[in-house]
Amino acid sequence: MSQDLYRTSLTLLTDLYQITMAYGYWKKGFAEKKAVFHGYFRKSPFKGGFALNAGLAYVIDFLNNFSFADDDIKYLSTITDAEGQPLFEADFLEYLRNLQFDLTIHAIEEGTIIFPNEPFIRVTGSLLQCQLIETALLNIINFQTLIxxxxxxxxxxxxxxxxxxxxxxxxxxxxxxxxxxxxxxxxxxxxxxxxxxxxxxxxxxxxxxxxxxxxxxxxxxxxxxxxxxxxxxxxxxxxxxxxxxxxxxxxxxxxxxxxxxxxxxxxxxxxxxxxxxxxxxxxxxxxxxxxxxxxxxxxxxxxxxxxxxxxxxxxxxxxxxxxxxxxxTAYDQPALGGVYKLSAIQDENQKWQYKVKLSEQINKISTPGILQVRRFKNANGKLNADMIFNEEENISNNPILIDPNNGIRSKKIDKSKNYEDLLIPIFENGKLVYNSPSIHSIQLKTIKELSQLDDSIKRFYHPHEYPVGLESTLYNLKMNVIHKLKS
Amino acid sequence: MSQDLYRTSLTLLTDLYQITMAYGYWKKGFAEKKAVFHGYFRKSPFKGGFALNAGLAYVIDFLNNFSFADDDIKYLSTITDAEGQPLFEADFLEYLRNLQFDLTIHAIEEGTIIFPNEPFIRVTGSLLQCQLIETALLNIINFQTLIxxxxxxxxxxxxxxxxxxxxxxxxxxxxxxxxxxxxxxxxxxxxxxxxxxxxxxxxxxxxxxxxxxxxxxxxxxxxxxxxxxxxxxxxxxxxxxxxxxxxxxxxxxxxxxxxxxxxxxxxxxxxxxxxxxxxxxxxxxxxxxxxxxxxxxxxxxxxxxxxxxxxxxxxxxxxxxxxxxxxxTAYDQPALGGVYKLSAIQDENQKWQYKVKLSEQINKISTPGILQVRRFKNANGKLNADMIFNEEENISNNPILIDPNNGIRSKKIDKSKNYEDLLIPIFENGKLVYNSPSIHSIQLKTIKELSQLDDSIKRFYHPHEYPVGLESTLYNLKMNVIHKLKS
Known part of the structure; x- marks a missing residue:
């Protein structure tokens, strides 16, 4: 059992609601509408000041093999609704059988220090495919990043x-x-x-x-x-x-x-x-x-x-x-609460409509946009601040970062040229464009990254909070979308 | 990677020290000496009063497929010692390549309520094979029993x-x-x-x-x-x-x-x-x-x-x-501390030599013998007490149970005929002699078992401690072995 289990396709490694939603999108004719989702977590694990990104190589492997096998389709045809009728119609299952993975994916490299609210992955492409891969992505990255x-x-x-x-x-x-x-x-x-x-x-x-x-x-x-x-x-x-x-x-x-x-x-x-x-x-x-x-x-x-x-x-x-x-087992916190949220969807005119998920808790409200993470470093190479911005906007040379959970906390970046954009291309329209480094190189990257992180952020008790902010245009966009939804 | 990973043999799913010990046993000529190991845990998880046994079907699958593949042997030949020399000699690797799984295994069925100190599995056979399967057994049972x-x-x-x-x-x-x-x-x-x-x-x-x-x-x-x-x-x-x-x-x-x-x-x-x-x-x-x-x-x-x-x-x-x-993730206690201990080994005359692992903490001292768990029930079908005994001894009809961690706590069982021995044959000399029930039957067994457990043991706060004792002859044997080792 444990061995046969893994000789199967992993494409069904997902929650059923991803497939019922996919069915709904397909039936309603917008399965292939272009969407953007981001994966991120809201709080560093272990009451710490940072997380170390890991799992991308497994995600790549999962996506490279993403395809519904005959026995996957056969199994899906046996699922029934409350009336005992097949949940999915045959044409939809044929659509799945013929589905070609063609998403565009940007991600942060393994062995990179990451912080709350920063997208570690950005998935762009058909709404249906974005949805189908969510659960496996979160399963893999949540666990490996945690450990x-x-x-x-x-x-x-x-x-x-x-x-x-x-x-x-x-x-x-x-x-x-x-x-x-x-x-x-x-x-x-x-x-x-x-x-x-x-x-x-x-x-x-x-x-x-x-x-x-x-x-x-x-x-x-x-x-x-x-x-x-x-x-x-x-x-x-x-x-x-x-x-x-x-x-x-x-x-x-x-x-x-x-x-x-x-x-x-x-x-x-x-x-x-x-x-x-x-x-x-x-x-x-x-x-x-x-x-x-x-x-x-x-x-x-x-x-x-x-x-x-x-x-x-x-x-x-x-x-x-x-x-x-x-x-x-990450004994004192055995799960990382990474989530995956829709942040934009194209309308009939290929114009982005920005999306947020509301919540009574401000830190649970998602961020709209086509996001990128820009990391600014000091002259000595130490990490200074990270800026989340919308790639659809032009960014000032002296951007202002605003804390997404507290609009009165802001930080100005003075014309820094010492920065790096962390989300890099992994798949372009389904084609792998990234070479995974060896595990030894990833470990070397970790060691280097840790050396660039201030001790105050690395300490175990009440670590200093590293500055991560929304670029001010993005912050304003987020507020606009929220207020529009609330009214 | 994540998919290829599982298309391999799982035989190397073990700690290296199991293989170095196997090598030592083989070199010293007693790899095939007959030994007995038991798997058990010391404390119910979640501060609760019981555990629910699970994982056996996966263990059976693992053991049915237990065999060193060519690339396992090839990999083992590349491991080196501190001097950079191969750790294992070629003849030993040939021995592993030809190894036929032939252990005798008794286990408690899935969906059975179990308690601390009771062996949920008993493994009998060559010392070398007993050792090689330890880690996988614990990995599978610890996790599934926990969840x-x-x-x-x-x-x-x-x-x-x-x-x-x-x-x-x-x-x-x-x-x-x-x-x-x-x-x-x-x-x-x-x-x-x-x-x-x-x-x-x-x-x-x-x-x-x-x-x-x-x-x-x-x-x-x-x-x-x-x-x-x-x-x-x-x-x-x-x-x-x-x-x-x-x-x-x-x-x-x-x-x-x-x-x-x-x-x-x-x-x-x-x-x-x-x-x-x-x-x-x-x-x-x-x-x-x-x-x-x-x-x-x-x-x-x-x-x-x-x-x-x-x-x-x-x-x-x-x-x-x-x-x-x-x-x-069993969030409040993400690991069950199940262990696997040697309890007897045959000498040159095929006589059992009983073994314990000492510790300063009494609950960490293992129990010697060829153990069985006898569960006594009341007339109403409710669980009354469990007795751990040595199958090599004749047991009285009115046995006395002694708490292994507190010799002054005892309980007498009056000639009860309403009992069941929980460890049943799974493999005999490597041959599977057990039919795993369907997962639905296992769930039904769980529901029945839970109904037979007194509410005081099922409660979440300060549950009543269900009586599990060593049969008095076994208790005395354990004390004798301990005192002999200490002197």
């Missing part, structure tokens, strides 16, 4: 230490593991324990042994010796099966034999107990025995707060961090 | 109301969506919006329209009319795009036209705002207009606590609940 952001936060906490991803057994399903491994690497992790993800995605893989190795022997020392016999150059001894500091002593005994044979013990791993105390004591034991180069790996419910505390407050002697559950 | 449990809690809160699963766009990856839909249905949901899951798993699918349908028209009334034209027997009108109660009035206008044409409007959907107030007002408007049969569907960050409050404290007039993010 990449968590990983980037862990990278910030761990500074230059090694970070290993160990989460597969607690991940949310098979792909919850594999996509999380990918996003963790994008966010700055060094390696994973997940062999399948490593194989498929070209990510370094690490692993030594678990408690069961120790338990399969009569005692721990024997177990360490046997392991060192077999893999003398892959020795990180897990020392907490019975008694942690006794375990460290056993590791040292075996480390000495390894040394005699010309090998260096790589280190030890702590997986329970007081990681601060145990790592400090273990470090002393190891140093006293001459193993100053041996690593101390720690795991056990780690997250960015605990790593930060262990390093800064507790002076723990840990230099490799194994992070599992809290990373791959 | 099925959440769904069962929502079923308890919603009583006989309809429950719809709407989570795909916020799920943790593609399979995080599909597996969650499956588990939600097992836990008692009526239908899903996820078309692919519905197609693959034979689950009822539902959907009407989103805000974008409304926004693609000049006004809401036009949009409702157009929708009703196209799908007159599938009309649940989403009424909150602009102003909810005005939306209800527009729905009524269109409902009246439908009535004239001989159709019944199915209902309306609320997706924002004060669900209690809006549903009460909407119900009045609908009833006054003669639409007493029209459903009121609500969605927007619902969970079991909110549904409970809306129904019981707020007297909301909602009879269909659409639940997304909070269900499919």
């Amino acid at each position: 990449a952001t968590k990983a980037a936060r862990l990278r910030i906490a761990a500074k230059d230490d090694q970070l290993l991803e160990f989460g597969l057994r607690r991940a949310q399903g098979i792909d919850g593991g594999i996509s999380a491994t990918r996003a963790a690497y994008i966010g700055g992790f060094n390696a994973t324990s997940n062999v399948l993800a490593a194989k498929l995605l070209d990510i370094p893989v690490k692993g030594t042994h678990a408690h069961s190795w120790i338990m399969s022997y009569d005692d721990e020392l024997q177990a360490f010796k046997a392991y060192a016999d077999v893999m003398p150059s892959n020795c990180i001894f897990l020392v907490d099966t019975y008694n942690t500091l006794e375990g460290v002593k056993n590791a040292i005994t075996v480390g000495n034999s390894l040394k005699e044979k010309g090998y260096a013990m790589n280190g030890i791993r702590l997986d329970s107990g007081d990681l601060s105390y145990l790592s400090i004591e273990a470090r002393k034991l190891l140093d006293d025995a001459g193993f100053t180069e041996a690593s101390i790996v720690a795991s056990n419910d780690l997250d960015e707060y605990l790593i930060n505390s262990l390093k800064i407050e507790q002076n723990a002697k840990i230099n490799v961090w194994g992070v599992g559950t809290k990373l791959v | 099925a449990t959440k769904a069962a809690r929502l079923r308890i809160a919603a009583k006989d109301d309809q429950l719809l699963e709407f989570g795909l766009r916020r799920a943790q990856g593609i399979d995080g969506g599909i597996s969650a839909t499956r588990a939600a249905y097992i836990g008692g949901f009526n239908a899903t919006s996820n078309v692919l899951a519905a197609k693959l798993l034979d689950i009822p699918v539902k959907g009407t329209h989103a805000h974008s349908w409304i926004m693609s028209y000049d006004d809401e009334l036009q949009a409702f009319k157009a929708y009703a034209d196209v799908m007159p027997s599938n009309c649940i009108f989403l009424v909150d795009t602009y102003n909810t109660l005005e939306g209800v009035k527009n729905a009524i206008t269109v409902g009246n036209s439908l009535k004239e044409k001989g159709y019944a409007m199915n209902g309306i959907r609320l997706d924002s705002g004060d669900l209690s107030y809006l549903s009460i007002e909407a119900r009045k408007l609908l009833d006054d207009a003669g639409f007493t049969e029209a459903s009121i569907v609500a969605s927007n960050d619902l969970d079991e606590y909110l549904i409970n409050s809306l129904k019981i404290e707020q007297n909301a007039k909602i009879n269909v609940w659409g639940v997304g993010t909070k269900l499919v």
Whole structure:
């Protein structure tokens, strides 16, 4: 089941209402009316100051394979309405069978820092197709961006230490593991324990042994010796099966034999107990025995707060961090609320009609337009401010940015030439025009981007809010559309 | 990428240390030593009193396809140690290539209520194979059991109301969506919006329209009319795009036209705002207009606590609940900490040597033995107590159960004949001997099991702790093994 499941077309990875709406557009003769949708989120995850964009390569793959297979059509023909009649007529299903993906898509590259309200994707083309791809796009990007952001936060906490991803057994399903491994690497992790993800995605893989190795022997020392016999150059001894500091002593005994044979013990791993105390004591034991180069790996419910505390407050002697559950499930906020909203639709004269979704909550009102995100940098390369603007308007050289959720907060940009437009072409009328970088390049981009972000925005508690504003013409357009709808 | 990814063998869906340990066992000549492992969790999720077992059908599928493909072997040959040398020797990789899955597996059926410390799976066979399948087993069962449990809690809160699963766009990856839909249905949901899951798993699918349908028209009334034209027997009108109660009035206008044409409007959907107030007002408007049969569907960050409050404290007039993010990500506890521990291994004379993993925390000490779970029921069919026992021992007719985490808590079972042993044969020496029931039968089993569970155990706040104990001989065995290890 789990395997067959993925040998199918993924085109039906959508909510039924996307297909009923598509049917409605088709029946009413405006399936191919040109529309623009944007994907964005409203709040940075984890009460943080930023997010790290990820998932685009999967979106590209999904769209490259977007086509209704025969058994998709057959299945759709079996869906019935409240009267037990087929929900969709045969001609519509024929239309779907022959549908050629031809949308134009702009997106922000993976490994880019992004902020609330900024479109990370812009989809232009037939209303029907825009709608059909919504759910899969959100599923992929919401999750990978969430985990990449968590990983980037862990990278910030761990500074230059090694970070290993160990989460597969607690991940949310098979792909919850594999996509999380990918996003963790994008966010700055060094390696994973997940062999399948490593194989498929070209990510370094690490692993030594678990408690069961120790338990399969009569005692721990024997177990360490046997392991060192077999893999003398892959020795990180897990020392907490019975008694942690006794375990460290056993590791040292075996480390000495390894040394005699010309090998260096790589280190030890702590997986329970007081990681601060145990790592400090273990470090002393190891140093006293001459193993100053041996690593101390720690795991056990780690997250960015605990790593930060262990390093800064507790002076723990840990230099490799194994992070599992809290990373791959984004434990303290397991979903990113990314949304996808219609912002413009062409009328009979090919003129854009701008659209917003109203709400009592100002931050839930969507922004109309054909949007682009312009990022301004300071002379030192640090991020200064982001401007969301309507590509249909001419933008002043000295634009004014207005907070979309608070019209009295504004910021003036002085004729800056140091800027970049973040949404770049991915598909043009269905044709892929973008080369996805390697996952290693994406990770390098992350590291560079993080270095350009002010520390005040990266901190975990009450981070500074990075300025993101609507260019003033766009702000006015939004207000006009809102007031027109309300009257 | 996301599609190719799943066209591969899933055999490498494991942590690298499982393979390095397998290599160690093989090198040391005891790869085929007979061992027993059990999977179990230590605490019910969501601070609740029970869990609902799910995932077995996926585990069976994974194991039925367990075999190293050529490209798996090729990939493993590229992994290197700290010296840059291949980690695995060629003969071991040949051994893996020729490996035939031949484990014996007992498991608890899907849709069964389970409790902490009870093995939901028992794996017997070669130490090497037991180890290689650990990670995938935990990944699958941890997630599906977590979501099925959440769904069962929502079923308890919603009583006989309809429950719809709407989570795909916020799920943790593609399979995080599909597996969650499956588990939600097992836990008692009526239908899903996820078309692919519905197609693959034979689950009822539902959907009407989103805000974008409304926004693609000049006004809401036009949009409702157009929708009703196209799908007159599938009309649940989403009424909150602009102003909810005005939306209800527009729905009524269109409902009246439908009535004239001989159709019944199915209902309306609320997706924002004060669900209690809006549903009460909407119900009045609908009833006054003669639409007493029209459903009121609500969605927007619902969970079991909110549904409970809306129904019981707020007297909301909602009879269909659409639940997304909070269900499919198990938002308040996004991981079940299921573990998999070695509990016995055969010595040279084929005699079982019992094993435990020690810990400073008593609830983290594993239980030795070849375990079975016996469930005793009362005369009225309600669950009375569960006993974990060692199948190698003869059990008294009047067994005493001892709390594994507190030796002074015990319970005597009086000669009960009303019991069932929950772990049943799934694979015998690699051969599948179990027919997975249909997902509909599993859901029926869930409903029956929930009815047999006392309300005090099902409640959300401080539930009563259901008695699960070690049979006294097993308890003594465990204490003996612990004391022997400590001395």
